[in-house]
Amino acid sequence: MNWISNYVRPKINSLFSRREVPENLWSKCDECGTMLFHRELRDNLNVCTNCGHHMHIPPRERLEALFDGGVFTQIKVPAPIEDPLKFRDQKRYPDRLKAAQKASQEAEAMLVAEGEILRTPVVVAVQDFGFMAGSMGMYVGNAIIAAAERAIKLRRPLVLFSAAGGARMQEGILSLMQMPRTTVAVEMLKEAGLPYIVVLTHPTTGGVTASYAMLGDVHIAEPNALICFAGPRVIEQTIRETLPEGFQRAEYLLDHGMLDRVTARGDLRDELATILRMLMGEGPVVHGDLPAPAADEGAEPATAEPAPATADRG
Known part of the structure; x- marks a missing residue:
């Protein structure tokens, strides 16, 4: 071996070799x-x-794009009973939860926050389809109740972004009980005279569609979002007929009177602020750089890590 083999050739190869590009x-x-x-x-x-x-867009990225200056305050959500049914299929339920928390960096399938949208104070709840398909469990029910109670306390409207594959089977009947629980929470908002706006994103299905996702004062959907109770494939197999093109998609539902708007994600901020200010009897939307909202009692600063939860009944 000589210096040509040991030094020159590897040096030349390193200059002309392709760099590895990260997959993400x-x-x-x-x-x-x-x-x-x-x-x-x-x-x-x-x-x-x-x-x-x-x-798909993670809930924190959605909130950062929605609130003025990307600033928001996360609202605490009581933690439900852990693994109440001791459910196990291919994995234990707690193991599935830990895997979902690690992948999403969130505590559960819904994030609740407060802030301002074009100087319009609002409480926002965002469902995360990336967390066990956004399935509705006891935590999601607690999150919606916490959002409604916070909105009533501050006299603010509530905006909810739905995205779910339905109820969480690992919690069985306790998951289905969140349908009436969240319906009561929505009714509390209406009795308080506060607007409740639902933004349906892809996909919103099952018990979520049969409860809080279709109880809004105004229903907005993102383009081409699948919105249904039973999916089109199940319906097609049941009735043994070919369904219309675009069946159960946002544009189809808008044409048939189930939605009020289909709005692109980039236009949602202005759309929501305009509708909310009209419903609250406030002046026109104000554009411009805005100060961060002050933290209130009962809320905690936003963080990328899962928020520690306190034990509570589901």
Whole structure:
């Protein structure tokens, strides 16, 4: 061996060898197949710049884009009983929860926060489809009740972003009980004379659609979102007929009177502020740089880590 083999050749190879590119720099659009650079995709709120397809967006990113200056205060949600049914399928239920928490960096399938949207104070609840398909369990019920109680205390409207595959089977009947619990929470808002706006995102299905997701004063959906109780494939197999094109999609439901708006994600901020200020009897929307909202009692600063929960009944 000599210095040519030991030094020169490896040096030349290193100069011309291709650098390894991290896999997470690019995302593929599910609709058109376009490869999208991660920064460009994030700047466009996870909407495909080629075809306009609305991809999944984590709840914190949605809240940062929604609130003035990206500033919001997270609201505490009481933790329900852990694994009340001692459920086990291929994995233990607590193991599934830990895996979902690690993957999403959130405590559960719903995040509740307060802040301002174009100087309009509001409480917002966001369901995370990335956490066990956004399934509705006892925590989600507690989150909606906490959001409603906070909105009533502060005399603010409540905006809820729904995204779920239905009830959480690992909690059985306790999961289904969240349907009447959340319905009562919505009724509390209406008795207090406060607006309740629902933004239905892809997908919103099952018991979520049969309860709090369709009880809003105004229903807005993101483009092409699937909104249903039973999915189109189940219906098609049951009635043995071909369904209309776009059946149970947001535009189809808008045409048939089940929705009030279909609004692109980039326009939701202005749309929500305009509707909320009209319903609250306030002046027109104000644009511009805004100060961060002051923290209130009963809330905690937003954090990327799962919030510690206190034991409580579901």
